[in-house]
Amino acid sequence: MNKNHRQKSFNNIFLLLLHRFKKGVVKLLKYKIIIAGAKDVGKSSLIARFCDNVFKEDMKATIGVDFKRKNMTIKGAHNDISLELHIWDFAGEEKYRTLFPAYAHGASAAFILFDTTRKETLKDIDNWVEIIDKNANSNIVKQVVATKIDLKSDREVSKDDAAEYFKKYDWCTEITSTSSKTGENVEDSFVLVVKKIIKNNLQTCKSCDEIFNKKLKNCQYCGEKVEVRLSPL
Numbered sequence: 001m002n003k004n005h006r007q008k009s010f011n012n013i014f015l016l017l018l019h020r021f022k023k024g025v026v027k028l029l030k031y032k033i034i035i036a037g038a039k040d041v042g043k044s045s046l047i048a049r050f051c052d053n054v055f056k057e058d059m060k061a062t063i064g065v066d067f068k069r070k071n072m073t074i075k076g077a078h079n080d081i082s083l084e085l086h087i088w089d090f091a092g093e094e095k096y097r098t099l100f101p102a103y104a105h106g107a108s109a110a111f112i113l114f115d116t117t118r119k120e121t122l123k124d125i126d127n128w129v130e131i132i133d134k135n136a137n138s139n140i141v142k143q144v145v146a147t148k149i150d151l152k153s154d155r156e157v158s159k160d161d162a163a164e165y166f167k168k169y170d171w172c173t174e175i176t177s178t179s180s181k182t183g184e185n186v187e188d189s190f191v192l193v194v195k196k197i198i199k200n201n202l203q204t205c206k207s208c209d210e211i212f213n214k215k216l217k218n219c220q221y222c223g224e225k226v227e228v229r230l231s232p233l
């Protein structure tokens, strides 16, 4: 064995050990999530509650586009699955509408918000769904969120009204209801959506248990051919 060969074998053994050592340890996968909905429905407040666990009565209006990062770990069947979420906030104002397509581009999930205290905010949703369907990944997760449920006496849209309005969308099987003020159901809504992102985008290798992109036909870690796609959850 010459020096080069020895070095190569050493490198391979090192990589193998590194891979063994890393098994079961989380990998960071990055996904873009957008928050859509009319002005003042509570987009920025939902992000602030989820990312920083804060709520402001006098939340400043978003100008153009804003962006936050948040790491999240979901317990999978074999591994913990760690994700870095890139959460994009948007000003719901008409004057920024030309930016919508670029905003939706490359997103893996969209939260689509309406305000339970203002019936007219439902109408904006149809506009958003059209923009998202035209510009985002075809397997994007779309999640309708009913906001501000702490304002019980101001409520204009009941659960039944919302279910009736959204039944035209076959993807809309469940609507989540949140309060960014109390924090009710905020984290759970993100967990729900992130699990759907995982199901849509990732698979587990039956041979080495590693998690990798669903589009691949062979495991990117051990090379095993994919016969049946296994969900990481």
Ligand SMILES: Nc1nc2c(ncn2[C@@H]2O[C@H](COP(=O)(O)OP(=O)(O)O)[C@@H](O)[C@H]2O)c(=O)[nH]1
Binding pocket: 037, 038, 039, 040, 041, 042, 043, 044, 045, 046, 056, 057, 058, 059, 060, 061, 062, 092, 147, 148, 149, 150, 151, 178, 179, 180, 181, 182
């Ligand atoms: N009571 C209550 N107020 C909320 C809630 N979410 C947002 N708000 C208020 O609604 C207003 C608009 O919220 P904001 O997040 O700026 O809406 P955006 O324009 O969609 O980003 C602000 O005054 C917030 O404090 C909520 O869950 N409960």
Ligand SMILES: [Mg+2]
Binding pocket: 043, 044, 045, 060, 061, 062, 089, 090, 091, 092
């Ligand atoms: Mg905002």
